[in-house]
Amino acid sequence: MVRVTDEVRRLRKRFEARAEESHVWDAVQLARHAERPYTLDYAERLFTDAFELRGDRAFSDDEALIALLARYHGQTVVAIGHQKGRDLSERTRRMFGMPHPEGYRKAIRAVELADRFGYPVLTFVDTPGAYPGVNAEERGQAGMIARSILAFCQASVPIVSTVIGEGGSGGALAIAVGDRVLMQENAIYSVISPEGCAAILWKDAGQARKAAYAFRPTAGACLDLGVVDAIVEEPKGGAHEDVDQAARLLDQAIRGALAEAEAVPAAQRRAARRAKFRRMGVWGVADEAAGETV
Amino acid sequence: MAPVEVDVERPAGGDEPGRRHPNTCPSCRSHYRDDELRHALRVCAQCGHHFAVGALERIDQIVDPGSFEEIGGDLRAADPLAFVDLRPYTDRLLDAELATGLGDALVAGTGLVVGRPAALAVMDFAFMGGSMGSVMGERFCLAADAALARGIPLISVTASGGARMQENILALMQMAKTVGAVDQLREAGIPYISVLAHPTTGGVIASFASLGDIVIAEPNALLSFAGPRVVEQTTGEKTAPDFGRAESNLRLGQLDAVVPRRELRGELARLLLLFSPAEDEPTGEQGPVPVPDDATITGEGPVDRVLGRFGLGRRRG
Numbered sequence: 001m002v003r004v005t006d007e008v009r010r011l012r013k014r015f016e017a018r019a020e021e022s023h024v025w026d027a028v029q030l031a032r033h034a035e036r037p038y039t040l041d042y043a044e045r046l047f048t049d050a051f052e053l054r055g056d057r058a059f060s061d062d063e064a065l066i067a068l069l070a071r072y073h074g075q076t077v078v079a080i081g082h083q084k085g086r087d088l089s090e091r092t093r094r095m096f097g098m099p100h101p102e103g104y105r106k107a108i109r110a111v112e113l114a115d116r117f118g119y120p121v122l123t124f125v126d127t128p129g130a131y132p133g134v135n136a137e138e139r140g141q142a143g144m145i146a147r148s149i150l151a152f153c154q155a156s157v158p159i160v161s162t163v164i165g166e167g168g169s170g171g172a173l174a175i176a177v178g179d180r181v182l183m184q185e186n187a188i189y190s191v192i193s194p195e196g197c198a199a200i201l202w203k204d205a206g207q208a209r210k211a212a213y214a215f216r217p218t219a220g221a222c223l224d225l226g227v228v229d230a231i232v233e234e235p236k237g238g239a240h241e242d243v244d245q246a247a248r249l250l251d252q253a254i255r256g257a258l259a260e261a262e263a264v265p266a267a268q269r270r271a272a273r274r275a276k277f278r279r280m281g282v283w284g285v286a287d288e289a290a291g292e293t294v
Numbered sequence: 295m296a297p298v299e300v301d302v303e304r305p306a307g308g309d310e311p312g313r314r315h316p317n318t319c320p321s322c323r324s325h326y327r328d329d330e331l332r333h334a335l336r337v338c339a340q341c342g343h344h345f346a347v348g349a350l351e352r353i354d355q356i357v358d359p360g361s362f363e364e365i366g367g368d369l370r371a372a373d374p375l376a377f378v379d380l381r382p383y384t385d386r387l388l389d390a391e392l393a394t395g396l397g398d399a400l401v402a403g404t405g406l407v408v409g410r411p412a413a414l415a416v417m418d419f420a421f422m423g424g425s426m427g428s429v430m431g432e433r434f435c436l437a438a439d440a441a442l443a444r445g446i447p448l449i450s451v452t453a454s455g456g457a458r459m460q461e462n463i464l465a466l467m468q469m470a471k472t473v474g475a476v477d478q479l480r481e482a483g484i485p486y487i488s489v490l491a492h493p494t495t496g497g498v499i500a501s502f503a504s505l506g507d508i509v510i511a512e513p514n515a516l517l518s519f520a521g522p523r524v525v526e527q528t529t530g531e532k533t534a535p536d537f538g539r540a541e542s543n544l545r546l547g548q549l550d551a552v553v554p555r556r557e558l559r560g561e562l563a564r565l566l567l568l569f570s571p572a573e574d575e576p577t578g579e580q581g582p583v584p585v586p587d588d589a590t591i592t593g594e595g596p597v598d599r600v601l602g603r604f605g606l607g608r609r610r611g
Contacts, residue, residue, distance in 0.1 A: 130500075132520035133529045137538060140548050142495075142519035146504040149470055153477040169457075170469060170500040170519070177470045191457045191466040191497070201379035201459060214377055215462035225374060227463050270481075274474035278435060280467040281428030282374040286397060 021213040028194060028212050030186035031165050035240040037247070038097075039066060039081030039124040042164065045247035046254070047072055047079070053110055059139065062103030064095040064131070065175070067110035072122065073255060078114035080107050080175050081124030084165075098131035099171060101144035107175050108144075108151040115155045118266075120258055123161040123175045128193060130171030145174045152177035156269050158261035160254055162232065163187040164239075167217075179264065179273050180257035183219040183228040184250070186238050190217035226280060229257065319343050335555045344492065344512050344555055348394065349401040349418035352451055352491075356559050357405030357414070364403040366436040369429045371398055375462060383460040390421045398429035399454070402437035404446070408563035410570065413441035415450040419493075424454035426498055427461040431468030434502060438475035447485040447569055449562060452503045456496020469501035476505045485569040487562065490517050490540070490549075508565055510551045511540035512558075517548070 030036065043050060047070035055061040068079040082099065085091035114121045130141055152159060152175070161178030167189030183189060192200075194212035199205040222228045232253040239246035264272050318325045322341035326334070335355055336345035347355065353362050370387075377383040391397060399421035404413050415437040417424045434450070441448040457465040479486050488506025490499070492515035500519050503509075511517060518525075518538030525533055536542045540552045553561050 130519065131529075132525050134525060134531045134533060134537065137518050137520065137525065138542075138546055140546070142499040142517075143504040143548055145500040145519070146469075146473060146502070149473040149501060150477060150505060153470075153474050154480075169466065170497055173466055173469055174500075177473075189463055189466075191462050192459055197459050203380075211379070214375070214379060215459065216375060217462065221375075222463055225464055227467055270477075274477060277467060277470040277474050280471055281431050281464055282372045282461075283428045283432060284370045284372045286368045286370045 017213075021209065024212050024216060024218055025209050027186050027188055027218045028208075030238045030240075031188040033238060033240050036165055037239050037243045038086075038126060039079075039083050039164070041243055042124060042247050042250060043068060043070065043079060043081070045244065046070075046251050047077075050079075053078075053106070053113070056102040056105035057109060058105055059102045062095075062100050062106060063093055064097050064127070065099040065103035065107060067106055069113075069119075072120075075120070076117075077120045077122050078110050079122045079124070080110050081164075082127040082172075082175075084126060095131055097127045097166075098129060099127065099174075100131050100133075100136045101139040101141050104130075104144040104148040104174050107148050111148075111151045111155050114157050118157055120158040120160070120262070121152075121155065121178075122254060122258070123159070123178065125161060125163040125167050125172045125176045125189075126165035126187075127168050127171050128166050129168035130174070142170075145170045148174040149177055153274060154270065156266050158258060158264070158269065159273070160257045160261055162250065162254060163189050163219075163222075163228070164250070168193060177273070177277065179261035179269065179276070180230075181228045182230050182232050182253050182257055183222055184232045184239060184246075185219055185234045187219055188217035189219075189222050189227070190215060225282075317345075319345075337555050342513065342554070344514065346419050346453065346492070347555075348420060349396060349399075349416045349451075352416050352418075353401065353403070353405065353414060355555070356416075356449070356451075356562060357407055358409065362403050362405040362414070364401060365440055366402050366433045367397060369397060369432055371427055371429050371461070373460070374428075374464060375460070377460040377462075379460075386422060386460070394418055394421045396421050398427070398433065399424045400426075400430040400433045402433040402440075404437075404440050404444070407449070407559065407566055410563065410566040411444065411446045412562075412566060413437045413444070413446055413448045415448065417451060417453045417491075417498075419453040419455075419491075422458065424452070424498070425456065425458035425465070426454060426468050426472075427458035427465050428468065430458075431471045434472045435475045438479055441484050441486075442478060442482055445484065447487060447566060448479060449487045449489065450503065450506070451489040451491055452494040452498050453491040454494055454496065454498035454503075456498060466497065469497050472502040473505065476502050485565075487565055489553075489558065489562075491515055493517070493521070495519065495521055495538075504548075507569075509549050510553050510558075510561065511543065511549050513540055513552055513554055515540045517543050 050068045050070040053067040066083045082097040084097035085094040159178040160180045161176040162182040194208040195205045198207040198211035219231045233249050235242040235245040319338040321343040324340040336347050373383050400417045402415050415434045486506050487508045488503050490511040494517050516538050522533040522537050543549045
């Protein structure tokens with residue numbers, strides 16, 4: 001005898017899983033949408049005056065990562081963000097938003113400048129990841145990402161980071177160590193791309209959709225896990241549907257987060273930021289006698 | 295010690311890593327009994343190839359006998375995402391614990407290195423590729439906490455494929471968490487020595503492992519953000535055979551030294567002395583810190599027993 005209620009429950013569960021899988025994959029698609037607003041699109045709308053800080057003072061100017069000295073609601077801030085390109089030539093010039101070590105060296109320079117003058121730092125995270133090329137490796141990609149994270153740890157000015165598109169791995173985190181970390185509704189944030197994860201764990205990059213569902217790079221999951229502090233709403237259909245409105249919503253969120261970050265005394269900010277990231281992670285304690293995880 | 299170039303004709307088949315015995319040297323095909331290899335610090339006597347070393351064995355190689363005290367040994371990975379790929383994460387964890395006898399891919403604690411105290415964070419590649427998840431991050435921070443509390447240097451030995459994908463975003467956050475711990479050490483003026491073993495890649499080399507006040511590596515260790523295969527697949531560039539290897543990194547200015555395993559304990563002891571306060575230094579005729587050779591590290595090896603029979607001994611520091 002088939003128990004109908006069990007069958008219905010099973011089907012409903014499967015349906016819900018499929019719906020959730022679609023939702024996750026929608027976010028991945030929207031985060032990578034060709035018309036999604038990039039850092040400069042928001043900068044144009046959020047800042048009144050801006051001067052671009054270029055070059056790392058050592059090797060070159062990496063256009064995959066931009067830095068600005070800008071005026072935001074009457075005060076000077078330093079803005080740092082990954083920058084993707086719109087057409088083929090700009091995409092190539094900006095390496096699809098994938099910085100080399102010199103990009104991170106520029107970010108470090110910008111954070112240090114902000115720290116010297118007491119200007120808040122606003123970062124905009126949108127990269128598939130740090131560029132994985134031979135030249136990048138030879139110039140110390142790993143070490144520069146580490147040093148960028150350290151520079152963000154060391155700054156005593158307020159830092160607000162927002163994931164506005166793809167938050168891809170270490171290349172994203174390098175500029176995302178903020179007192180407040182925000183994430184747009186349809187942005188994604190993950191340790192590896194769904195394709196990369198699928199290639200390694202499923203041995204098939206074609207399983208990206210499954211991988212994305214399994215590791216949940218969505219804003220909702222990041223909020224639940226305590227990785228981001230708030231989700232920034234986007235216009236219906238995604239930020240590209242109404243860039244002005246998306247910028248207004250982002251502005252409100254950043255303004256609020258900045259006020260919260262500014263409320264912490266400067267002398268305590270570095271320790272508070274470290275403590276924030278120290279709390280991240282989930283683990284259990286083994287019961288040694290029983291030899292089992294509790 | 296420069297590895298001796300040994301040219302071996304490879305017979306067809308039978309040499310794929312999966313089919314090679316773990317104690318057969320992948321570079322010159324010399325084969326060793328496990329106790330021989332252990333005595334030799336898992337370095338091939340023929341060609342100098344450095345085999346992988348487990349975390350507990352590495353700790354034995356570095357610290358004075360009986361001086362190691364573990365911290366955070368009871369922490370175990372949780373499964374916050376209920377992650378399932380081809381197999382559930384919890385199954386993989388169980389297998390790794392059974393295979394290595396460790397609770398996660400990093401062992402933290404304190405010990406003495408030739409009489410000088412240090413906090414240690416030592417990784418084990420055999421535990422899920424040395425991947426960094428929440429437990430590794432927390433244990434590294436506990437080691438750093440111990441260094442801070444006691445005012446002693448921190449030594450880490452890394453071997454990792456990178457962040458643990460099964461913990462996704464929380465694994466990524468361990469990079470910020472561990473760098474925060476290094477920042478605390480820097481603020482307090484506590485020295486941090488990072489030893490990079492084969493391989494140290496991805497999220498581990500892009501966080502704490504690159505931030506040692508001193509960074510040293512083992513010979514021929516692969517040390518890169520992206521591995522050669524990822525670079526070739528993603529960018530279409532060809533990688534040289536020495537791509538990302540310790541010697542290339544030394545040449546490119548990313549390291550202070552490449553130190554063969556036999557000299558590692560002595561070199562660490564020397565660094566601990568150099569980072570110790572002036573009044574701590576032995577006065578008078580004692581001279582520089584004695585650098586022990588491998589026999590004093592693991593006790594008598596087979597060679598010593600043979601020499602001992604004839605009333606001979608090897609040079610001691």
